[in-house]
Amino acid sequence: MTDFHARETPVVPDSLLDSVSLLSKKWHPAVIRCLSVDDGMGFSDLERRLDGVSAKVLTDALDELQEYEIIERREISQSPLRVNYTLTERGEELDAVIESLADWGETHLAEPETEQVVLVADDNKRVNTMHTAWLEDDYTVRTATDGEETLRSLDTDVDVVVLDRRMPGLSGDEVLDWIRSQRYDIRVVVVTSEDVDLELLDMGFDEYLTKPVRQDELRSVVADLFERRAYDAQLQEYLGLRSKLGLLRAEYPDETLETHELYQRLRDRLADLEPTEETFDEIDSEILERVSTGTPQ
Known part of the structure; x- marks a missing residue:
């Protein structure tokens, strides 16, 4: 005989549906997480921390969380009116649930990290080994000791090439020309012991x-190039060109550069590529500083 009460018990109880409804509102879990880290935050503090939330949506979220006694509103002063929001004991219990959900999502739903591949190409085995050691903690590093091996090691998985300019067989210059002719989305830092030339x-x-390159120089430049991969093609061209012209300005007097036709064309191209003020704000300030001078920080 079937137990009547077992048959009538809902598979999904109302309490679960109510909890899911509360947590499914975008800003509710975010407010709770903020208050768990910085207990006692004002409205403007929360508004700044929760990038993208409108004042009305935040007000509604705070009101509903107060109704459920998940947060508490406290007046700090009346003139001017200042209030702080804190988690109640009930809110702290709910925060533990949210943290568990976040951990589960990180484990099972997050996209796997994309492998970041650097190709170090240098015919000096000692330099090759040293540069690899400096980078291998943060990246997957491939190595090559001449131009032909560099080409064999290149594919669309390679993100950044640390390229010696003078190698036996195909030179670094020729390898670089080949990379650009294939239109690979690969950032290249040329490394050389030769003087800067036109x-x-x-x-x-x-x-x-x-050369000799310092460890902090190489690590900084490679990290910057990975960040620049996220920029659009025009902005990447602008930064590369700005770095190149800055490097030459540091080595040659103005009168030499002003009479060089290609330098003038590239300077005009740089002006055409000048980003808007809004785009400038998106560029990492350290990258912008370095490409202004043509030297690593």
Whole structure:
């Protein structure tokens, strides 16, 4: 005989539906998480922390959370009126549930991290080994010791190439020309012991380092190039060109550059690519500072 009460018990109880309804509102869990980290936040503090929330939506969220006694509103002063919001004991219990949900999502729903691949190409095995050691904690590093091996090691998985300019067989200059001819979305930092020369105007590198390279220089430049991969093609061209012209201005007097036709064309191109003020705000300030001078920070 079937138990009547077991048959009548809902599979999904109302209490669960109510809880899901509360947590499914976008800003409710966010407010609770904020208050769990910084207990005692004002309205403007929450508004700044919760990027994208409108004043009305935040007001409604705070009102509903107070109704459920999840948060508490306290007046700090009346003139001017200042209030703080804190979690109640009930709110702290709910925050533990939200944290568990976040951990579960991180484990089971988050996109796997994309492998970041750097190709270090240098015919000096000691330099190759040293540069690899500096980068391998943060990136997957491939190595090559000449131009032909560099081409064999290149594919669409490679994000950044640390490229020695002078290698046996195919030179770094020729490898760089090939990379650009294939239209790979690869950022290239050229590394060389040679003096800076005006031939650089014809080269499509993103950054340029002179040997001996310091560890902090190389790590900083490679990290910047990974960040710049997220920018659109026009902004990447602008930053690479700005770095190149800054490098040459540091090495050559103005009168030499002003009479160089290609330099003048590239300077005009730089002016055409000048980002808007809004786009400038999106560029990391350290990257912008470095490409202004052509030297790593």
